[in-house]
Structures are given as C-alpha cells and as structure tokens.
Amino acid sequence: MNPIAPIVHPTALTLHPTEPLLQVAGLAVSYGRIRAVDGIDLTVEPGRIVSLVGSNGAGKTTTLMALSGLLPLAAGRIRFAGEDITTLAPELRVARGIAHVPERRRVFAGMSVRENLVLGAYSRGDAVDIASDLERMVALFPRLGERMAQLAGTLSGGEQQMLAIARGLMSRPSLLIMDEPTMGLAPQMIDLILDTVLEIRKQGMTVLLVEQNAVEAMRLSDHVYIMRLGRIVHEDSGANIDPERVKSFYLGADS
C-alpha cells in the first residue's frame, strides 16, 4: 500500500507539546429539568486514543454532543487546541479541527457516497482540492471506493460506518470524536473498524471514542474514563483498568 499522507489538521502540529488537545472542566448539560451530564472533567492528550465508557443512559452521547456544540452547556468550560471554544458555534468547531462521527452514523442517505465525502470537507471551503483526500479515504476503506456512486442509504451498516468515519476525516480534523462506531455490527466488521481507529491514530490522529464494549475500549485506549449517571466515576490508563471494577461500575453501586 502507498504510504498514506498525513490526514491531520495543522493545529495539532503547532500545539505546544505539553498542552492537552482537549480539556473539559466541570461540563454539565441538562435536558429541561433533567441533568444528563453533571460536572465532568476530561483531558485528551494529542496523539492518544481516549475512551469514554459506561452503561446505557450514562450521558456519553450527551457529552460528545456538547463538545461539538450541538447542545448548550449548563456549566463548565471546553478548551480545544489552546483556545476556549465553550460558546463557539458548532460549524466553527469543525473548522477548528473537531470531527464528530455521530451515534447511528447518520450518513446522508439520499446522497451518493462521493457526495457524502465531499460534504465532509465542507468546512474547508470550496477552493480546496479534495481529490487527494478522496483517494486517501479510498485507501483507508477500499470498499467505499467501489461504491462511490451508490446512494449512502443503500450501504450495509458496516459500510455506512466506514462512510461516516471517512466523512469525518474529510474535514482534516485534529480530534476525531466517535460515538459507538461498532454499534450493531458483526464481529468481523467491529475488528475492521477498530483496526482502522488504530491505523488513523498511527498517522497522528487524536481520538475520543465512546464504546459500549468496555473490554475492546480498554484494549485499544491509552486512557479510559468510566461514566455513570452523568458523572465520571473512574479513570485510568487503559492497561491499568481492572475489568472486574469496570463490571461493578456498569452494574451500579447497588450490586
């Protein structure tokens, strides 16, 4: 395979080496009266894979949506690449280098694979040459290359996930946020997706990953945060986490 050119946003490279890429302090989000995320702190160092795990309804998706600006914060601050982005509009966060691959993929079903990818580069403006980026995506996911003209809605679940990730990468992010990229996929496909995550990281990408499957997440990640009922209840480096403790966090304190 050709050596793949870097797909990393320039901000990642100009960072001061000791400053975290993403720093979240006291983040809280409410839906009406319900507080779904209740004051969490997160730090993502550049070039790492950090994952956020927890049972259903823990507030993982809510946290990610707040990071990319889809939900307003009830409290807290977000710093990204040395800049306070707490109140920045979502589309500007994409331009700053945050790509969010949402839960359930949400590809543009009525558009072709190629159009989905082209839209991924929207934040970079009209003038850029995206042909080389398209090639890079095809190198990463050869199956997308065979289906460029196909409507995204007719892809299989795994292919849609590949497309969603590739669409996110088209913005040349420095931080790739992924919400349950393996949801509903067959084991083989899960391996393929997770291997790709490792591959992308090898090229210098920073990844914030939400996973239901805590064991896989621990294997993959440099750092793991465990979330429960809107709070971070435990964090450690991926290698240090004791699976038994994770299980107890999943099942809740009452067990």
Place this chain on the structure above:
Amino acid sequence: MDYLGQLLANGLVLGAIYALAAVAFTLVYGVVRLVNFAFGELFMLGAFLTASLMLPEVRLIGMVVPMPGFSLPVAAAGAILLTGALGVLVDRIAYRPLRNAPRLAPLITSIAVSVVLQSLAQTVWGAEELRFPEFHLATLPPVVLFDSIYLSVMDLVVMATALAAMLGLSAFIARSSLGRAMRASAEDQMAATLVGIPVNRVVAAAFAIGSGFAALAGLLYAQTYGFAHSSMGFLPGLKALTAAVLGGIGSIPGAALGGLILGLVEALGSGYLPNGTAWKDAISFVLLVGLLYLRPQGLLGKPELNSAGRGSLLGGASEFGAGWLRAAFAKVDGGLARAAAAGPRAALALLAVAILVGLLVPSDYWLRILTMVVIYGMLASGLNVIVGFAGLLDLGFVAFWAVGSYLTSILFVLVLKDQFGVAPADIWWLLYLNLPLAGLLAAGFAVILGTPTLRLRGDYLAIMTLGFGEIVRVVAINWMDLTNGPMGIRGIPAPNLFGIALGSPRAQFFFALALAVLVVFAIARLVRSYVGRAWVAIREDEEAAEAMGVPTARYKLYAYAASGFVGGFVGVFYAHTQQYISPLNFSLFENILLLMLVVLGGLGTFIGPFIGALIWIVFLQLALDLPFVQAYPETRFALLGIVLIVLMVFRPQGLAASARVALTMPGTRPAKAKEAA
C-alpha cells in the same frame, strides 16, 4: 380544437406562474419542513414592488413618493432582491426562534406573518388595485400558432423565464456547494451541522431563494393580468401550495409538474365545464383533496414526508423571554392554576360575572360587542376541540359554521318565507329545532370530510382541510339556487321565544350566554371522559397512542364530529343575530382568526377561546378610537398578527396555558378528583 389549443396555451402560462410560486413552498419545506403560508404575500409584494419601481411616482400611505421608473427587467430584479431580503428577515424573526418549538407554532406564525404583510401592504399601497405599468414588449403584436392560438410576447417571456429560473435552480441545487449543503440540511440537520454546515445560514438562503421565486411569480402574474392588489397573493398562494403538494412537496421537478397540471386543469376546466370560470377555483382544491386522499406524498414525493408530523403539536415552552416577562406569566399561571383547582366553582363565578356584566352594561353597542365575544368564543371552542384537544390542525372549520348558518337561513327565508309565505314569528320554534339539527348535519358533514384525512398528519392535514373549507366557500358562492350566491341571504329573523322577539341586544347577549354554557358544559363532559383522554393521547403522540391500542381513527372522527356539531350549532344562532349572511362571512380568514383566538387564549383549555375572543374583539373596538387606525382599519389585523408572533416566540403555549386540562392517558387510572366527584 382551436379553442382547445388556446386553452392549453393559457394553461401553460398560468401553470408556469404557479410552478414558480410552488418552488418557493417546496424549497423551504424541503429544508425546514415548514409550510410558509406567507409566500402568498411575498408573491403579492413582488408584484407591488415591481410595479412601484417601474412607475415615475406612487402613492404610499397616502403620500406621493417619486420612484425611479425602471424598465420591467430592472424593476423585477430589484423587487426580487428586496423580497428575498424580506424573506430572510421573516425567517429570522418569526421562524428561527421556533426551530425547536412545537410544530404548530411556526405554522401559526407563518399564517400571522401573512396577515401582517397583507394588512401592511393594504396600508401602504391602499385598498385599490395598482395598475401594472405596461412594458414595451407587451405592445408587440401577439404570436399566432397554427393560425388560431394567440400568445402575447409577454406570455412567451413568462414561460421562458419560468423555465430558465427552474432549470437554473435545479442545477444550482444539484451542483453548487450551497445547493449540496441545502440537500444535506434537508436530510439531517444534525449531521449537516457536524460536517460544518452553518444550518441557520443555509435555511436563510432557502428563504431568500424561495422568496425571490415567489416575488418572480407574483410580478409575472401581475404583469399578465395587469394589476397588483393587496389580496392578490391569497388564492395564487394556495394554488401554488396545492401545486407543490400535488407534485410532492420538497421536490423541485414535482413543483414544476404540479404547477403545470394545475394551470392546465384550471384553464381547461374554465373553458369546458358549464359555468367553468366560476368553478375553476374549486377544481384545483378538488384535485388537491383527491390526490392527498389517494397519494398523500404527491406525484413525485417521498412517502415519509407525511410522517414529519410526528410528536406533540403543542407541547413545550419557550426558551426565550426576559426575567420580568417570565415573572408576569408565572403570576398568570399561578392564578389560573388556582382557578382550575377550584374547578366548577371558578366556572360558576365566571358565569356570575358574565351575568352581572350583561345586566349592568348600559350601552346596546357594548352589549352587541359582548355578544360577538361570546359567539366567537363558542366557535373558537368548537375549533379548540379538534385543534387543542385532538391536536389536528383544521383549517376548514368555518365550513361547519357555514352549514349551520345556511341551514337555518335557507329554511327560514328561502324555503318557508319565500316559497310558502310562512311568517317567521309563527314558526319561532324552528330555531330551537335547527340548533341540534344543524349541529347533527355539520357533525355528519365533518365525519364525511374527516374520513379521507385520517391518514394525514400535521401540515398535510392542515392543507387538506383548508382545501375542504375553500371548496365549501366556492360552492356557497356559486350554487345560486341553494345559497343565493354572493348576494347572501337577508332578512333572517331575530331569535324568538314563545312569540316574544328576542331582538334586543341584552336578550341576545343572554341567549348567547345560555348557549355558551351548554357548549362549554358539553365539551367539558366530553373532554373529561375517556374520549377526551384518547384525544389528548393522539395529540401528544399519535403513534404511541396507536401502539397503546387507542383506535385513533375512531377518536379522530369523534373529534371532527364534536367540533362540527359545535360549529353548526353556533352557526344557527350566528345567522339569527346577524340577520344577514353571505359567503364572505365564512372565508378562510375567519378560520385563521378563530385559530388565532384559540392560540392566543391557550389551546386545549376551556377558558382560552373566550379569553382570546374577548381580547381580540375588545381590542378591535378600542383600536377604532385611534386616529391612525380609523384611517387604516386594516392595521388592526397587522397588530393581531404581530401580537401572535410575539406570543408564539415568547409563550407558544398561549396565555391561559396553565388552565390546560390535565388528563391522564387512557388505560391509566382516572384522576382522584374525578372519583370523588
């Protein structure tokens, strides 16, 4: 054959105009799922602005203002740009704050925006027609095809412009980056945001383009028929919406197809049907209703659009508003909540106040006004049954009202008096028979009209019921033998009890009050029964209600029937107090007004419709004392529209929302209070 050719040519010209305006509806609906009723008015403004820019001077608000006197193309370009900018402004003020509001809210504001724009246009340009200046191409001799089809040069210009504009737009949507962003936002706003598309700006662009198309259609229409008028956008706006729905709303080729079909059908219908020109407006609505019944997604549309109406029509509160405003509403809410807790006692106290007012108000003038308040309150209550309790946005409610009014008027005047020479005083009891009879007739009618709408949701339901309402109005105007047509029916006797005429304003007020007690009592009983709980379940989430085993179709029909009954019942009394009715009394505007009153007061409450009616009718009278309003009476409607937009943005649930009847879902235990009672 020659005649056919000419009709087809006329139909093509008209169809091209409808298609352009349909594009406006389709484009905005495609991106934000909003039926922007105000496009009819932007159509009208396009015509006025073009005509004004072409003239050397125009009278605006009574003052002569010099104008540049541009040629048609320059003036048209200016008008399109101005209207496009206005469309963006409207989106910013009236729709964008409501992106996450209940689905009814932006529909109401779009109707309110129409009312505002139309009355402002009437204020600015006056109530008369403005003659559209002649363009030099229009003076060229017509083109003759096959020796028999005459097309003016301007007709060809209209068709060529429409074709070019639509092809250009299609290419823009398909190829350009902004067009792609529009399609992406239309499919999934969240995913579009996540790829970095500024969705709000894309929506604003859709409004700008849509408004520009509406303006283009309007100016071509005015050019073709030679005039501009403040109400000229109403029917073409509805036709364009029909065309958009016909073709499949959200689809640009669909809009073109729908517009052409509508133009052709109208031209052929007016040429070949007996008395076709009179009926041509009904033809398009019949087509609309039939199509929505058979294929709700339209000819080229995708079926899922109909399901966009999912979710509560009116739940949720505003995220906007300053502290003092919230505090003021909190006070209102507290008071209403206490009153609601007092239940029947509060209702009796209110009735006592109404009786006292009826006894003590000395002026006949104000008693008449208060009677109108009660009548409009009752009618709004009837509409509230279907919109507020069952959550079905019905824009055809006036039809039921018309059925009641016409039934009693036809029986009393056209049949008994004119045919048999019976004096109304001898058959005074017939009124009391007519009340329930008209109620039943209207209820039956409502069920017949409701049945084909059962599969439709939200906006489509509104459009279909609107179509029904218009059909009834066109029938009322044109079925001369039955309704006396536009002349209306005169000499309807005042109510009479045992030979004593109840002609005095005070007697009529008490009569109205008695009916109101009946109406509210009946509605309250119904709403508090299992029927009402099923309605609320349907209103909050139809799919969930269905999944829970509520036979939604049956309960929706009950809602139509109940609402129709009230409409017919009150309509009888209305005819006898007015003593004169004509189709003008039952226009779509009346329906919109009633809807506004219900929304103003609070949907799904018993008191809301009366509060809304009281505020509106008293405001109407007080406003008449202002000199500016005396000179420009139509500005009152603009004010109502503005009040409503502000209300929707800051308090979409209506003034008296905290009096909304709290009901448990069917299947759960009924409320404690009810068991104790």
